[in-house]
Amino acid sequence: MKPWNKRSDIEAALFNPAFCGELILHAVSAYNNNAKKGEFPYALSYVILPFLLNAELYDSLPRTKRTKFIMWLYENRYLAPIIADKTIDMKAYTDEALLLYLSMDMLKINDQSELELGSAKMNKKRNFIRDGIDDMVRRAEFVGSWLNDAGDVVTIFSLIGVTV
Secondary structure, three states: OOOHHHOOHHHHHHOOHHHHHHHHHHHHHHHHHOOOOOOEEHHHHHHHHHHHHOHHHHHHOOOOOOOOHHHHHHHOHHHHHHHHHHHHHOHHHHHHHHHHHHHOOOEEEOOOOEEEEOOOOOOOOOOOOOOOHHHHHHHHHHHHHHHHOOOOHHHHHHHHOOOO
């Protein structure tokens, strides 16, 4: 990771750990609210930011959960290498965001290596003043909920070509 004083203004704003953590938090919350089995797998947190902070991936997301992840990926198979590359490229930003939100007790890791909401209260209505932020939060919730129906981590990572 570059030190903060070496990051461009755009990089510092877009990949701000508090902002990235907020997106991950909303994805985790939506996933866990719809969970049929367990909570949000820790490893899955690394695909959240690529879907939300890459314009091509963000714009290609379906508008409804009726479009299943595997069908969406089949119809957009050219995106799998982009997801895999961005997952790796954004790992350090995800790590920063998770460390911040874990230290603030906004998120916690349970004994099964799953993310849960921490004991700090999640404020549903933050004071975001920029256009598009509310849409990104809604899309984070969508991605979390959508991935809940996509299968386990091994299946998701296999489909997009991410190896651990």
